[in-house]
Amino acid sequence: MKNNNKSKTKDKLAWLYLCNLVFYFIPMFVDARELSDDLISLAIIPVYVLVYFQAYRCPTKQVHYPILGLLTLAIIATPFNSGSMALFSFVGFFCGFHYSLKRLAIIIPIIVLLLFGLNIWLFPNYYFFGYASAIYLALSLIGYASSQKGLANRQKQQSAEEIKTLATIVERERIARDLHDLIGHSLSSISLKAELAETLIQQNRLEEAQQHLSELAEISRNGLSEIRETVSDYKCKGLANTVTDLCKRLREKSLVVSLTSDIPSQLSARVESQLSLMLTELGNNILRHSQADECEINFEQTQTSLKVTVMDNGHCESISEGNGITGIRERIKALNGEFDYQTSPNCIFTIKLDIHKEQQ
Structure with a gap:
């Protein structure tokens, strides 16, 4: 439907451009002429318009044929x-365009x-040559x-489509990474707990199996909660x-949490979304790995920069960077920011x- 509308608009413009033919008819009313000259001049116009539309709709590789037709008719009419x-x-326009x-x-x-040459052959002065050559040029x-201009617009449109496609691919990769970070760890833990519980049941160690099943249920609830938060x-x-x-x-996990500054406002939607996911991941890491009982979150915002610090008192000699930290680094890279830890x-x-x- 959209292409049909463009085609109709293009045809309307083609008819509008033909208004320049009014200059073709002026000499018929101004100069003293033979009736036969007027009849021949009028007879040429329908054929010229037909060839004009062929040139208008013709691809560049084949346009030389209708252009030669227009040129021939112009010479015959002179x-x-x-x-x-x-x-x-019109011959000049099509030559320049193609x-x-x-x-x-x-x-x-x-x-x-x-x-x-036509001027010397047909006219006593050089008015025809002067006007015709100037108009043609x-x-x-x-x-x-x-x-x-059309080429630049097409390239711009193509670039916009390519950027849109790349943005879609990046977004899909981000969602896949988020789901992997959230679901992968939870499913691994669930699988491990389920296998341990099965082994303990076979060994008739029911109390220990019950404990692992309770932990399995807790992991499942936490995983579901994290997925819901990510979707949000x-x-x-x-x-x-x-x-x-x-x-x-x-705080629900018995940590003492301190928020030592105001939460930034007036950030772009992209920064808010990515920063929210990074903080969620850091919070999940604290809950899973740090064994901390205190946590502090601090924001330092200026007109041009934002610094976010998340600190906990957990005991950790080193950090093995898994999918979570890797995901944070990828998001930071996409925002041209910096990420560090000690x-x-x-x-x-x-x-x-x-x-x-x-x-900007």
Whole structure:
């Protein structure tokens, strides 16, 4: 449907451009002429319009045929009507629109010499040559400029489509990474607990098996909660709600949580979304691995930058970077930011972002 509308608009413009033919008819009313000259001039127009539309719709590889047809009709009309310079103008436009500068450098001198020859043969002065050559040159340049503008628009549209496609691919990879980070760890733990519980049941160690089954249920609930939170983040829950929920989750696990600054506002949706996911991942790591009982979250925001610090008092000599930390690094890289951490005397994770660039 969209292509049909474009085609209809293009045809309407093609008819509109034919208004330039009014200059073809002016000599028929101004000059003293033979009736036969007027009849021949009028007879040429229907054929010219037919060939004009062929040139208008013709691909560049085949356009030389209708252009030659337009040029031939313009030459035939010239002995009967000096207004044929209007016919040469369409020839100039199509040449400029379809041909390269290198080819135009050959075609334009040939047409100008042709106009000069017609002028010497048919007219006592050089008015026809002057006007016709000027119009032909001007329309050739206009046609070439239109062609380049169309080419630039097509390239811009293609670039926009490519960027959109790449953005879609990146988003899919991000979602896949998030789900892998959340579900992969939970499913591994569930599988391990289930196998241990099965082994303990076979050994009739029911009390220990019951403990593992309880832990399995807890892991399942936590995994489901994390998935729901991640889906909520995809729905742009916002940084403030994410930090509030994270603090609540940490406190529910008996951690003392300190939020030592105001939560940033007026961040771009992209920064909010990515920062929310990174903080969620850091919170999950604290709950899973740190064995901490205190946690502190701090934001330092200026007009151009944002620094986020997450600190806990867990005991950790080193950090083995798994999918979670890798995911954070990939998100930081996408935002052109920095990510660093230390493990002694406390675990401190630091995120630095240039929010000025993101908001431009």
